Amino acid sequence: MMNEDELVTIEIDKIKTRIPKGTTVLQAARSLGIYIPTLCYHEALSTYASCRVCIVEMSIEKRGKLRTWIDAACVYPVQEGLIIKTNSPRVQKERKLIIEMLLSRAPDSPALLELAELYGAQKGRFESIDKGESNCILCSLCVRVCNELIKSGGIGTAFRGIHKKVVTPFNIAQDVCIGCAACAYVCPTGAIRVIEEESRLSIENWNAKLEIQFCKECGKPVGPKVYIDKLKEELNLRDELYELCPQCRRKIYRKFVEVSGG
């Protein structure tokens, strides 16, 4: 049961509602079906609030004065009396510019081009320092997933400001990379290139070249050897299971299940 003390009254896009204290503006908007674009936000990872695409216009009355400001919805917590405009003229104008800045970094990104259309942003209006070659918007989702969730720590940021990049230390392939490709999975612009060849998985951006392990039973590719080695460390399963592909594994499980009468 929600304690009355834990709810605050806010107004979002003219809708008055009661939201639990501590909820972010983004979560509050989503719960009401209001769309706010995001790029560097992911539910499973810590917030970074760097892309600034989710900015909204907020106002609150304090001591008789109305204070208005712009801030990122993905981190800002609701408070009593907060008035939010997710798509005011000021927000639209600034969001359009931010998308244009991001397009200067990732001109070919489908996700960005979609946002551009939504907000009337122009591709090619600005040129960034690397001329958009990397297609990277420095949202750092890849870094966060690698370090916080997978906990391999193969990639990180280097340098600062306009020279900031996501790299492996010294641009050398890291032993700790297990080729899970979670980085590519979370990347909003498709800047991380994963190439699957016959016996090798490569992640070009990190110079990672990983040998694939094949299924002992059927010969199909299972995954990078180092990935499976890591699973061996973390999970406590029968040795033989690591040598098989998912389908063959299931066949073995069925046998176990039948035998144990479950």
Place this chain on the structure above:
Amino acid sequence: MSIKDNVITKKVMSKEDLDTLKEEGKNRIFPDSLKIAVQMATCGRASGADKIYNFIQNEVKDKDIILENAGCLGLCQLEPMVNVFIPGFNPVVYSNVSTDTLKKFIPSWISGTYIKENILGQLGREYYEELDIRLKSPPGIKKITENGFFKKQKKIVLRNSGFINPFQITEYIARGGYYSLLNVLNNFTSEDVIEEILKSGLRGRGGGGFPTGVKWKYCRAAHGSPKYVICNADEGDPGAYMDRAVLEGDPFSILEGMTIGAYAIGSSEGYIYVRSEYPLAVGTLRNTISEARRHGLLGENIFGSDFSFDIKINRGGGAFVCGESTALMASIEGKVGEPRVKHIHTVEAGLREKPTVLNNVETWANVPKIITKGYEEYVKIGTEGSKGTKVFSLVGNISNNGLVEIPMGIKLREMIFDIGGGIPNGKKFKAVQTGGPSGGCIPENHLDMSVDFDELTKVGSMMGSGGMIVMDENTCMVDVARYFLSFLVEESCGKCTPCREGTYQLYKILERITKGDGQEGDIELLEELSEMIKDASLCALGKTAPNPVLSTIRYFRDEYEKHIKDKKCPAGVCKALFEYRIIENKCTACGLCKKHCPQNAIEGEKNVPHRIVQERCTKCGICYSVCKFDAIEKV
């Protein structure tokens, strides 16, 4: 007691102990024999003060003369300076000393006389008002406060800099040091201290101008332990060096201030974050912290009370963004200097997510002084919204270059033309930049404004840390904006899009304009980008980054337009937009310019006026600066 180098030091436990050290300090400052103190802060050394020190050291070898070290009095361009203490007389400050002049000065001082050359003035009673001592005024020598540079200044934060030996705790005590801390520990509760600072109206001197008492109050009330106090000595604004003067000239005042602050909020751990570009300051602090500990004025059971507090030093890594409080804290935690979201207040969750009070060097230095005479005395100085004094670095195209401490509310005109002595070389005033890269330019028509936090903000600039850079008619305001943006591009941490990409785009546009490729609509584009960057950036670096652009457009729009439409730089700075030309009828064919030209771009034979070959000229300006006949002009 503590033992260091086989010297046993009695820890200070009471007023009597402090009085004993005060007496020692008095005898150090005013010894019975001749004393010469050389001002040895970084600027002094850059002017050759160490050579002077070594020379004097040699001269006084077998004589009964004391050689000392003093910080910086503030009038840096007249360094090296020495303070001469002839027993029984007020000290006298000599400026621009050299080994040559010292050769005749020293014998005269030994004989008890003052050669009346290069004397800045004598230091009067205000420099020893705490001491029971009678000194005579050296005849025929003006008080230093009659000097135009010092006349309108009011020294609170800088009262000891350039006078006492910064390494000697007894000299600091002789000037009233540590009596405030003693008073606080004996007679104030933590809440009393906060009340006192609140009532004093002290506002942060680092740039934010946030009421210090309010900050301390919130931190005291915050939940979480341990609590921390931090001194922001990252002074990154180019052109500002006020904090350096205090760090190198009166470091104990910072330690005392921080100790009082720690007592107020309930902290026992403090940090001083010093930028890596100040190695002398780091060394001075290490030394003084050690001294304070030795005397029981830092560490466990200060003054024998149950209050303990100690300080660690962290060095910066050469990143301007680490002057931002959350970036500074990240740096202490061993991370990159990326700021955190600002709606979480550091007084509640700061260093290591614990309640933290972060204040600037100058803010901390004010604290013991407020306690000394009470808030009632402090509020008499300054304006309604800005109490106390502010230290400014008055630099650039100004006759008197140096550090000045003025009561808030002084008129800008007074600062520039009275204290500063006006613009040198017969040039005209054009603008003064305050607040560093986060601030703005103030043009001639605002010269009659009062200098305080709110007034500066009203005209589109800000107080910032106190940099005040004076610019004359030969300064191009578009180039100034370009310069600041080039700085911000290099110093942005790169985390958020508006600052990282936005400042870069602002810079590229300004660069285009100064290179002669300005286009119709550029000013409007600069304004459009600026608005977004101000609103959407994550931290204050980004949010204030557009200020130099916006304020120069506000007051010097015509200069931008000349660059864009006419492709001309009226001030003669943007190389692509002017030429150097030799004036035929002034050229004496001396050949000096030709000799110095690194590009061999000057042609001419003996007795024939020389000529600059424009295609080879890189506009380095060397010919312009070496010509003794004013025969080269900018067109």
Place this chain on the structure above:
Amino acid sequence: MTELKKKFEVIAKKYEREVESLMPFLQDIQEEFHYLPEESLKEVAQRLAIPLNRVFSVATFYNAFSLKPKGKYVIQVCMGTACHIKGAPLLLEEISSLLGVREGGTTEDRLFSVETVRCLGCCSLAPVININGNAYGNLSPEKIGSIINEYKR
């Protein structure tokens, strides 16, 4: 143990196995070796039990650190605001042309490195340079030559 390893150990002994030691640890290595050797960063990561990418992030974020060896004498030309309007860019050009290195570079004989800084805090004596901790103020392109020659000896 090699001489380098010995020097490294002296530094490493000062630091506890915690993340917060990273900055001072790297600062000491930079001071001792005049740059951060690749091997040292890997050692630091191990000693502090943090991923190498964290060490690399910090090593490349801060200007005080260099991944390439610097010259014996590091000439820092201040490009602060006061120095800028008093002709620092000209000074930089003169130094670059005298030594044949651009900003950020090191001479062939590894004697000098040239960099820019903002700011050294000697604004009243603009323009200012700093060579290995020694500051020189009130400069002009003509005065630079003799100062550099002193170091060449």
